[in-house]
Amino acid sequence: MYYIVETEKSFTQASTDLDSAVKRLGFGVLHVHDLGATLRAKDIAFDEECKVFEVCNPAQAAKVLATDMRLNMALPCRISVFTEKGTTKIGLIKPVQMLSALSQDAALVEVAKEVEEKTIQMVDEAK
Template identity: 55%
Template sequence: MLYIVETKKDVETAARDLEEAVKRYKFGVLHVHDLQKTLKEKGVDFSNACKILEVCNPQRATQVLTDNMAVNMALPCRISVYREGGKTQIGMIRPTALLALFPGAAELKAVAEEVERETMKMINEAR
């Protein structure tokens, strides 16, 4: 269900490298959430660095949304770069696992597999 890899890079460097990889695969970065910063702004001290990239390929998103509009609840794809236990990790919920939760999952499977292959490549290139 999860795909997580470890990197020797710090969170900032890995997130920047991931953002570059995302663009090479013709996905867009819709937003980057800095979880640590956001929590600090809310008065919560959170020690683990965490960047969450919301990424999307517009053509594939349109394809799955045309098949099942409820899939909007699972979009965009989120890839996290975070620090835990003294190690930097890059990970995501596998698109195949996420889209399998929806009615008509069989029709979505091919697109989910394609997006999963590409996002895994992005993660591995950024590691």
């Protein structure tokens, strides 16, 4: 269900490269949640880094919503850059498996396949 790769890049460089790959592949970055900074700002001890990129392709999102409006709760796609014990990783939850758990509609599975191919390509390019 997960697609996670390790990279030799720093957390900051991997984050920058992911942002560029998202845009280059026709998606937009709606928001970036810096979970590490948020937790530390709340005085919670958290030594790792973690940014969650909310990414979206409006045409694909519109197809999903036109088929089943309830799936708005599964959008946008999220790709994370994070550290774990000194290693930088980039990962996502695969859209096909996630949407298949929520709907059996064949058209949605096709959209999810297209999105999954692109989001995995983003991760691989940022690696």
